[in-house]
Amino acid sequence: MSDISKSIRKTDAAEKISGQAKYVADLKFDHILHALTVRSRIPSGIIKNIILPDLPNGYYSVDASDVPGKNVVKIILEDQPIFPKTEVTYLHEPILLIVGPDKAKVKELVNQVQIEYEETTPVFEWVDSVIHYHFEKGDGSKPFTKANRIIQYDYETGYQEQAYIEPQGFVGYTEDEKVTLVGSIQCPYYVKNAVIQALGTTEDQVRVIQPSIGGAFGGKEEFPSLMACQLAVALRKIKQPISMMYDREEDMLVTTKRHPAKIHFEAALDESNHIQSIRTNVGIDGGANTGLSGVVLSRALIACTGAYTIDHLDVSGDVFRTNTVPNGAFRGFGAPQMYFAIEMFMEHIALDLGVDPVTFRHNHLAKQGDHTSTNGTFRDPIIMDEMIEKAMEISDFKAKRKLYDDPKSNRGIGMSWFFHGCGFTGSGEANIIKAKVRLHKEKDGTVQILVAAVDMGQGIRTTLRKVVSQILEIPIQQVVFDFPDTDKVPDSGPTVASRTMMIVGGLVARAAKTMKERWQETSFTVEKQYEQPSYIKFDEETFQGDAYPAYSWGINILEVEVDPVTYQVSVLHAWSVYDVGKAIDERIVLGQADGGLAQGVAYGYLEVMRHESGVLKQKNMTDYIIPTAMDAPTMETVLYENPYAYGPYGAKGVGELTLVGGAPAVAQAIEQAVKQRITKIPATPEYLMELVNNG
Amino acid sequence: MVNGYLPTTLKEALELLNEHNLRIVAGGTDMLVQHHNLKTLPIDFKQDVLYIANIPELQGITEDDEYIRIGACEPLESILEHPATPKLLKDTIIEMASPAIRHSGTLGGNIGNASPAGDSLVPLYLMNAALEIQSIEGTRTVDIKEFITGVRKIALKPNELITKIILDKVEFTKAIFKKVGPRRSDAISKLSFAGAITIQDNKITDLRFAFGSVNITVVRHPEIECNYITKTVEELKQSVDDIVGAYQNFIRPIDDQRSNKAYRKQVSLNLLRDFIVTL
Numbered sequence: 001m002s003d004i005s006k007s008i009r010k011t012d013a014a015e016k017i018s019g020q021a022k023y024v025a026d027l028k029f030d031h032i033l034h035a036l037t038v039r040s041r042i043p044s045g046i047i048k049n050i051i052l053p054d055l056p057n058g059y060y061s062v063d064a065s066d067v068p069g070k071n072v073v074k075i076i077l078e079d080q081p082i083f084p085k086t087e088v089t090y091l092h093e094p095i096l097l098i099v100g101p102d103k104a105k106v107k108e109l110v111n112q113v114q115i116e117y118e119e120t121t122p123v124f125e126w127v128d129s130v131i132h133y134h135f136e137k138g139d140g141s142k143p144f145t146k147a148n149r150i151i152q153y154d155y156e157t158g159y160q161e162q163a164y165i166e167p168q169g170f171v172g173y174t175e176d177e178k179v180t181l182v183g184s185i186q187c188p189y190y191v192k193n194a195v196i197q198a199l200g201t202t203e204d205q206v207r208v209i210q211p212s213i214g215g216a217f218g219g220k221e222e223f224p225s226l227m228a229c230q231l232a233v234a235l236r237k238i239k240q241p242i243s244m245m246y247d248r249e250e251d252m253l254v255t256t257k258r259h260p261a262k263i264h265f266e267a268a269l270d271e272s273n274h275i276q277s278i279r280t281n282v283g284i285d286g287g288a289n290t291g292l293s294g295v296v297l298s299r300a301l302i303a304c305t306g307a308y309t310i311d312h313l314d315v316s317g318d319v320f321r322t323n324t325v326p327n328g329a330f331r332g333f334g335a336p337q338m339y340f341a342i343e344m345f346m347e348h349i350a351l352d353l354g355v356d357p358v359t360f361r362h363n364h365l366a367k368q369g370d371h372t373s374t375n376g377t378f379r380d381p382i383i384m385d386e387m388i389e390k391a392m393e394i395s396d397f398k399a400k401r402k403l404y405d406d407p408k409s410n411r412g413i414g415m416s417w418f419f420h421g422c423g424f425t426g427s428g429e430a431n432i433i434k435a436k437v438r439l440h441k442e443k444d445g446t447v448q449i450l451v452a453a454v455d456m457g458q459g460i461r462t463t464l465r466k467v468v469s470q471i472l473e474i475p476i477q478q479v480v481f482d483f484p485d486t487d488k489v490p491d492s493g494p495t496v497a498s499r500t501m502m503i504v505g506g507l508v509a510r511a512a513k514t515m516k517e518r519w520q521e522t523s524f525t526v527e528k529q530y531e532q533p534s535y536i537k538f539d540e541e542t543f544q545g546d547a548y549p550a551y552s553w554g555i556n557i558l559e560v561e562v563d564p565v566t567y568q569v570s571v572l573h574a575w576s577v578y579d580v581g582k583a584i585d586e587r588i589v590l591g592q593a594d595g596g597l598a599q600g601v602a603y604g605y606l607e608v609m610r611h612e613s614g615v616l617k618q619k620n621m622t623d624y625i626i627p628t629a630m631d632a633p634t635m636e637t638v639l640y641e642n643p644y645a646y647g648p649y650g651a652k653g654v655g656e657l658t659l660v661g662g663a664p665a666v667a668q669a670i671e672q673a674v675k676q677r678i679t680k681i682p683a684t685p686e687y688l689m690e691l692v693n694n695g
Numbered sequence: 696m697v698n699g700y701l702p703t704t705l706k707e708a709l710e711l712l713n714e715h716n717l718r719i720v721a722g723g724t725d726m727l728v729q730h731h732n733l734k735t736l737p738i739d740f741k742q743d744v745l746y747i748a749n750i751p752e753l754q755g756i757t758e759d760d761e762y763i764r765i766g767a768c769e770p771l772e773s774i775l776e777h778p779a780t781p782k783l784l785k786d787t788i789i790e791m792a793s794p795a796i797r798h799s800g801t802l803g804g805n806i807g808n809a810s811p812a813g814d815s816l817v818p819l820y821l822m823n824a825a826l827e828i829q830s831i832e833g834t835r836t837v838d839i840k841e842f843i844t845g846v847r848k849i850a851l852k853p854n855e856l857i858t859k860i861i862l863d864k865v866e867f868t869k870a871i872f873k874k875v876g877p878r879r880s881d882a883i884s885k886l887s888f889a890g891a892i893t894i895q896d897n898k899i900t901d902l903r904f905a906f907g908s909v910n911i912t913v914v915r916h917p918e919i920e921c922n923y924i925t926k927t928v929e930e931l932k933q934s935v936d937d938i939v940g941a942y943q944n945f946i947r948p949i950d951d952q953r954s955n956k957a958y959r960k961q962v963s964l965n966l967l968r969d970f971i972v973t974l
Contacts, residue, residue: 025734036733104736247733565965566875567958606878617952622728622883630879685875686958693961 004470004649007587011461011481012212021212024169024184029241032171034103035062035234038096038113039254040088043323043614044122047086047095053112059100061113062234069200073226074193080289080326082198082229088117090288090323091614092254094226099234099242122323122614126262126283131294131319133301135543137375140314143276147268151349155265155341156680157663159609160258161618162330163626166214168255169245170227172235179232180207186220187494188452192486194225195232206232208486216456217599218329221496222292223256252619256328257609259284259296261337265345268312273353275364277312280304282338286319287326293319296327298425300334302547305373306342307384307417308364313373315543324614329496331596335420335660336603340681343416343664348677358398361417362388376546379535383642384417384553387577390638391415391555395575400559404672410564411572414668415557416661421548422653423499426540429549430532436490437507439468439515440525447472447515449481449508450525451492453500458655459588460500464508466584467648471512472519490527498653501584502550502644503530509648533646550644552652553579556597556661558633562673567685567692569605569670571633576661578637581644581652593637593658600662602627605670605683698743705752705858708745709831713854717745721768721804724796753803753858756780764827765860767803771815774802781862783870783889787818790874793881803857809843809912812884816843817907818872819860820915821889827859836861843912867891867901869974873966877953884908885954886963890970892928899926904970906963909948916945928974935971939964 015021052061064071064083073080083096095115100106144150170183179199185191188208195206208228213220231244246254266279282300286293301317346364350357366372368382392398392415400413423429438450447468455461461481469476482488492504511526518524538545557575562568574597583589606625609618618624643650663681671678676691700717702708711717718740720726732739747753753768758779765774774780775788775797791797791814805815806826816839824839830852842850851857870891876882886908893901902923906914919941923931931938948959 103733107733107736245734565969566873566962568875570879608877623952625877625882628878628881630881685962686955689958689961 004466005583005586007585008462008466008476010459010588011465012455016212023166023212023214024171024182025245027171027182027211029171029173031101032241032243033099033101033238034106035097035099035231035242035244036106036110037094038098038110040091040093040095041115042088042117042119043091045088045117045119047084047088047115048118049116050096051114053109055109056105059098059106059109060234060238061096061098062230062237063096066233066237067198068233068236069198072197073229074197075222075225075291076295077290080226080291082226082233090325092325093288094230094254097230097234099238124322124324124613126285126320126322128321129318130286130290130321131297132316133297133543134316135301135374136314137371137373138312140277140279140312143268143312144266144279147276148271149269150266151269151352152264152266153345153348153679155263155344157261157337157340158682159260160330160603160607161252161609161624162217162219162257163621163624164215164217164219167246167248167251168220168224168227170224170231171241171243172231173241174235174239177201178205178207179235180209181228181231182209182211183224183228184213184220185210185224186216186454186456186496188454188484188486189491190222190494191225191228195228198229199232199236210454210484213454213456217331218333218496219255220456221329221494223328249620252624253616254325256291256326258330259286259293259327259334259337261300263337263341265341267345267349269349269353273355273360275310275349277314278305278310279314282317284317284319284334284337285322285324285327287322287324289326290319290321291326292328295425296329296334298334299421300338301543302373302421302425303335303338304342306339306346307366307419307553308346308361309366309370310364315373324611325616331599332656332659333497335656336600336663339416339418339660340604340663340667343418344667344678347668365417372547374538374543374545374547376538378551380550380644381642382553383579383640387553387555387579387640388417391557391575391577394636394638395557395559395573397557401672407675410673411559411561412669412672413557413559414665414670414672415555416665416668417555418661419551419553420498420653420657420660422502422550422552423548424497425547426538427532429503429530433493433530435493435503435507435530436527437492437504437511438490438525438527439508439511441515441521441523443523445474445478447474447479449479450489451504451508452484452486452489453492453504454484454495456495458500458592459585460495463501463584463588464505467505467509468512471509472516498552498656501651502647502653505584505648505651506646549646550581550652552581552654552657554657554661556665558601558665558669560666560669560673562670562688567688569683569685571601571631571666574601574633574635576635576637576658577640578657579640579642580654580657581647582641582650583639584649584651586639589639589654590637592654594635596655596658597635597662598627598632600659601666604663604666604681606631608682608684697740699746700744701746701749703749705750705829708747708750708856709829709854711745712856713831715743716853718742719745719747719807719856721747721807722770722800724792724800724804725808725810747856748801758864761864763862763864765802765862767857767859768801770798771800771802772797781822783818783822783867783872783891784815787814787872790814790872802860806839806842806860807849807851807857809847809849811846811911812908814874814884814887814907816913817887817889817905820913821891821903821905822862822865825861826857827861828855829858830855840915846911866893868894871970875962883953886948886959888963888966888970890967892974894928897927899923899928899931904942904967906946909946909959909963914945916942932972932974935968938971939968942967
């Protein structure tokens with residue numbers, strides 16, 4: 001048997017390259033209607049009156065009064081209406097749909113809808129805390145009373161837009177009372193469960209199907225549930241196929257983004273320059289609805305020590321409600337904000353102390369057996385020492401660091417160390433998701449993988465088939481993994497949190513092993529359900545225990561040059577070393593590594609999105625700048641094997657790990673080049689000019 | 696419902712322009728974006744449209760001893776590849792948009808569009824470009840600086856068409872174009888700068904500066920430039936603070952979604968200074 005890491009051609013490469021892959025907008029139905037959304041023109045107010053134009057025959061409006069079930073989008077925290085009844089809480093909040101056969105006419109009717117509001121004062125400052133968390137490790141306060149030195153910094157991060165290639169979209173149709181939705185989504189069962197609640201119906205009356213997906217990055221985790229509920233309500237009312245496709249600008253104005261964050265850090269240091277305690281306070285802007293913000297905040301707080309072990313912690317954070325577009329899931333999920341802050345903080349402490357940052361950080365690096373920020377334990381081997389040495393060697397880090405310290409140099413090199421907790425935070429897998437997978441053997445020996453995991457480019461259609469074919473020792477062509485359809489596949493959980501290969505793949509591997517034992521049977525199904533490893537215990541209230549079953553680790557080193565005349569940053573080279581347990585397909589992991597790093601680095605210096613009084617200033621791909629191939633550095637990536645006992649073949653999470661270290665590494669490189677402290681990202685030329693001017 | 700006209704000769708195009716009120720579309724690379732519509736719906740033009748990209752008389756590049764004449768609808772990518780194209784213009788076009796857009800976009804379109812961020816306008820102002828304008832009534836020639844009158848405002852009568860861009864054949868000792876965009880390619884400028892100098896027998900015989908995206912249109916001030924004619928490069932360098940100071944009041948950028956006033960102004964002046972001190 002060959003090493004599973006050896007790359008094979010991706011299952012969907014040919015259909016995507018040839019243009020044959022069917023995305024939701026490619027699906028054609030006879031007599032399809034088009035749904036467009038009427039949106040709020042103010043950030044905050046009470047709807048006094050809605051005046052609809054005369055709707056021609058065959059045209060409909062759909063609003064809160066049409067919702068047969070509960071008028072709330074089912075996410076973790078249920079505070080988002082499907083259609084608002086009276087109150088609007090952000091600019092462009094959806095109020096009602098206009099549906100009809102001629103899209104141009106629908107657009108015209110949408111523009112004719114008049115809504116009278118009583119405007120209320122919108123909140124844009126971060127003052128209205130809707131979620132507050134606090135936890136301690138050891139005694140967070142005491143070390144500050146006897147500290148040799150206390151160092152504090154404040155850090156800020158901005159919005160980030162997922163910028164998936166394919167905007168959000170659904171088509172839906174009905175058969176009798178049953179509603180079927182086909183959409184560009186990450187989580188078929190999130191959508192299904194939300195729609196069941198919206199329609200007040202039963203499980204068998206809602207079907208959700210996933211076609212080819214043109215990227216997601218977290219942006220299609222919870223947002224699609226809102227669209228799906230609206231469309232389902234329309235389908236129930238009109239009972240004709242309906243298409244609901246967002247254009248780019250609508251998508252960018254109304255869909256969830258990465259939470260902007262403000263992070264305060266204080267460290268109490270002893271005489272030997274060791275951090276005794278860290279106190280941190282984290283604020284994130286949740287936007288108008290809370291949605292997943294609490295879970296994003298948890299992940300950020302738990303990551304507050306970065307890759308280091310700190311004995312005493314005092315950690316608190318808030319989700320602030322503002323009258324802006326709701327923020328939500330995005331690759332990294334709170335960790336990118338926190339890693340930027342902690343990695344800059346460690347660097348800044350070392351520079352303030354006048355000690356070598358690498359040595360300082362190394363003195364605090366987490367080791368196997370250490371207690372995590374939540375008093376869990378790093379049970380598995382941590383091989384960061386070896387990995388750091390490798391990263392510094394291939395990048396010539398030490399020599400370059402020294403060379404670029406020259407006051408005349410406009411180059412810089414920066415390094416980030418990080419981990420990513422794989423899977424859901426805390427007891428989510430065991431208590432909420434309870435993932436279930438099935439394998440089905442057909443009479444002809446074909447094996448069907450029946451899971452709700454979505455291939456949004458990360459290659460799961462290829463890698464899960466690899467796992468099954470290797471275990472069963474059958475050719476990969478004999479293993480089938482169709483697009484998920486909730487009428488056919490069990491709920492294996494959402495495609496999020498770097499969990500798919502480790503958790504779902506782990507279950508699929510277990511099912512395959514059982515299937516192998518029974519292989520002589522002609523046709524049968526094996527089902528497996530997630531069981532939490534017994535050592536994983538986490539108290540959600542007190543933030544105590546093992547927050548994650550496993551950790552992937554990484555190092556990014558970035559080298560940049562800053563133009564002294566224009567303050568523009570050129571990202572020259574990147575070196576990365578990762579421990580993802582075991583790569584199920586090396587090329588797919590390297591693809592994730594390149595893409596994740598590009599997205600993480602751009603978050604640190606390039607991607608700018610701001611709002612002014614709730615109005616997003618960058619609302620299309622002309623103004624929201626993501627890197628092109630011209631902006632990307634050369635990238636060298638080394639993978640280390642460090643198998644995890646419960647992952648298939650030892651695999652841990654990959655997808656998010658590759659993003660979280662990009663911003664601090666590039667920011668550190670830039671600060672060395674401009675000889676100034678960076679405390680905000682994106683580190684734009686405008687900001688760098690300000691830093692240099694202020695000296 | 697709008698009508699589109701697709702003439703194949705200049706005469707036909709000029710007659711159509713004379714008879715109807717038409718929106719002129721050359722390469723369409725900005726016009727189509729400005730009038731974009733929901734997907735699957737046709738482009739949202741508000742008036743009838745004249746498509747001129749297929750007219751042979753509006754294409755091609757010719758040169759004689761004095762001038763280079765570029766057809767208004769010659770695609771940017773072809774201008775980039777043509778041996779007669781001045782180096783400064785090539786250095787500008789290579790910084791514009793992406794190869795795909797450059798195959799469609801035209802120089803005439805960039806001028807007619809009159810965006811304050813139109814990159815080609817900067818070297819065209821610097822090179823004192825003239826425009827040949829035609830209507831059924833005849834042909835006239837106008838300086839680009841007279842033609843562009845404001846943000847997206849041009850001195851073109853409803854029945855007229857830009858037919859050619861006429862450039863002097865002039866050789867500079869050094870000429871540069873610097874685009875400052877938010878990324879390295881395929882982006883709209885935050886600001887841009889062009890500088891050119893000719894030195895003979897250690898004396899400056901020609902000196903020109905042009906700034907883009909920092910005012911309603913390209914900033915160029917020959918009355919400042921001419922102060923340094925007949926001076927030496929060393930004298931020019933010694934005057935760098937005066938020169939930068941002289942442009943202070945003319946660089947009046949705005950804050951927008953791409954950048955801010957302070958950055959645009961300081962970096963424009965940094966580029967001017969850098970051009971002079973690195974001569």
